[in-house]
Amino acid sequence: MKPLDEARADVLSTMPKLAAVRVPMTESLGRVTAEPAIAREALPPFDNSAMDGYAVIAADTEATPVALLVNEDVAAGSVPTKRVESGTATRIMTGAPMPEGADAVVRVEDTESSGPERVTIRTSADSGENVRSAGGDMARGDVIVDKGIRLTSRHVASLASAGVDPIVAVMPRVAIMSTGDEIVDPSTETLAPGTIRDSNRVLLRSVLTDLGVPVVDLGIIGDDPEALRAAYEEAASRADVVISTGGVSMGDYDYVKQILGELGSVDFWKVAMQPGKPFAFGAINGVPLFGLPGNPVSTFVSFEQFVRPALLHMMGASNLLRTRITGTMGEDVHASESKAVFLRVLLAHDTDGSFVAVRSGGQESNMHSSLANAEAFAVIPVGTGSLSAGDAVTLEMFRWPEGRSIDE
Numbered sequence: 001m002k003p004l005d006e007a008r009a010d011v012l013s014t015m016p017k018l019a020a021v022r023v024p025m026t027e028s029l030g031r032v033t034a035e036p037a038i039a040r041e042a043l044p045p046f047d048n049s050a051m052d053g054y055a056v057i058a059a060d061t062e063a064t065p066v067a068l069l070v071n072e073d074v075a076a077g078s079v080p081t082k083r084v085e086s087g088t089a090t091r092i093m094t095g096a097p098m099p100e101g102a103d104a105v106v107r108v109e110d111t112e113s114s115g116p117e118r119v120t121i122r123t124s125a126d127s128g129e130n131v132r133s134a135g136g137d138m139a140r141g142d143v144i145v146d147k148g149i150r151l152t153s154r155h156v157a158s159l160a161s162a163g164v165d166p167i168v169a170v171m172p173r174v175a176i177m178s179t180g181d182e183i184v185d186p187s188t189e190t191l192a193p194g195t196i197r198d199s200n201r202v203l204l205r206s207v208l209t210d211l212g213v214p215v216v217d218l219g220i221i222g223d224d225p226e227a228l229r230a231a232y233e234e235a236a237s238r239a240d241v242v243i244s245t246g247g248v249s250m251g252d253y254d255y256v257k258q259i260l261g262e263l264g265s266v267d268f269w270k271v272a273m274q275p276g277k278p279f280a281f282g283a284i285n286g287v288p289l290f291g292l293p294g295n296p297v298s299t300f301v302s303f304e305q306f307v308r309p310a311l312l313h314m315m316g317a318s319n320l321l322r323t324r325i326t327g328t329m330g331e332d333v334h335a336s337e338s339k340a341v342f343l344r345v346l347l348a349h350d351t352d353g354s355f356v357a358v359r360s361g362g363q364e365s366n367m368h369s370s371l372a373n374a375e376a377f378a379v380i381p382v383g384t385g386s387l388s389a390g391d392a393v394t395l396e397m398f399r400w401p402e403g404r405s406i407d408e
């Protein structure tokens with residue numbers, strides 16, 4: 001058996017890198033930056049008020065109360081026309097440019113207006129108080145987002161604030177197909193004897209959509225050598241990466257192995273992990289191919305451990321793997337010592353706020369019921385074996401617990 005880390009390193013080392021392209025910031029969510037995004041102007045672009053109030057010379061307010069003459073009103077979006085001289089103040093709104101001469105803003109709550117021309121300041125201001133300086137957030141030339149970052153909604157907002165369209169990796173097109181004579185369309189009204197619904201392709205489509213990757217869906221291919229050959233060739237001609245599920249283990253009617261063997265340079269691995277031990281990886285006409293095991297949970301684990309990091313690597317992402325944290329196992333579990341075991345778990349909070357993991361249901365690799373609600377894998381490394389309740393355990397988070405109920 002091949003250790004998981006070694007298998008993953010082998011996969012990553014052969015993945016091609018994708019080209020870079022500049023995209024509008026509004027279309028950059030989920031893309032990976034190929035170059036640092038650089039601020040082309042200072043932010044804020046000008047000194048402005050952080051409060052609704054009066055722009056003053058701080059020294060004028062040392063002794064309060066003090067009455068000042070009001071020069072003018074400046075709203076956000078307009079520009080002051082008068083300099084603030086000693087003994088005067090300018091009424092100013094949040095976000096409006098600071099008038100020349102002023103170095104502080106007194107909040108409207110700390111003043112008393114005595115007609116449009118006069119204001120009484122009741123609280124002293126320090127120089128710089130309630131003023132947002134030009135460049136205080138970012139200077140021109142600052143790195144807004146580093147290279148290799150998958151852009152979140154907050155990154156996109158930062159890019160928008162600085163007017164920058166980022167340079168990102170082109171998205172890989174990924175072809176997917178399910179294989180197996182027993183597999184039928186998931187929307188089939190009534191299942192014929194011996195058939196099961198195709199959940200793998202729906203899973204793959206969903207996880208790829210989550211990654212923002214365009215999908216080429218080749219459907220379900222029966223256990224038929226000619227159909228498989230045609231499908232793999234079509235997939236390789238239309239996509240940057242091919243993923244199929246099923247047919248990579250030991251079965252008698254599994255032509256996938258035979259066809260992949262004929263078409264390309266594909267290796268059949270036994271990875272020291274559970275689920276997901278059988279796994280095919282290689283290339284068809286130079287296009288990377290992932291042959292994932294057919295059991296739905298194995299498909300998911302293999303996708304998480306191999307395909308997702310490989311796609312992120314192609315995009316040039318710095319962080320390829322999911323966040324891992326340490327939690328506590330909430331129950332005794334038996335696990336193989338010779339393989340890395342990935343348990344599907346649900347997380348509860350201990351009294352000290354740390355996570356306690358319990359299995360989300362049966363752990364057989366065909367069991368959807370425990371996959372649907374799981375939040376993390378409890379990862380039990382090779383050589384560890386069984387764990388007892390209370391033992392520390394590594395949690396690989398593929399979904400942070402879905403919020404809190406309003407009653408908590």
Ligand code: AMP
Pocket residue numbers: 178179180182183196197198199200201245246247248249250251254293294295296366
């Ligand atoms: P295989 O790897 O082809 O031997 O399949 C292993 C197990 O996974 C069998 O029980 C298959 O019926 C099941 N399986 C294969 N493909 C799918 C699929 N697309 N959706 C759901 N189950 C599948």
Ligand code: MG
Pocket residue numbers: 179180181246247251254294
């Ligand atoms: Mg099969």
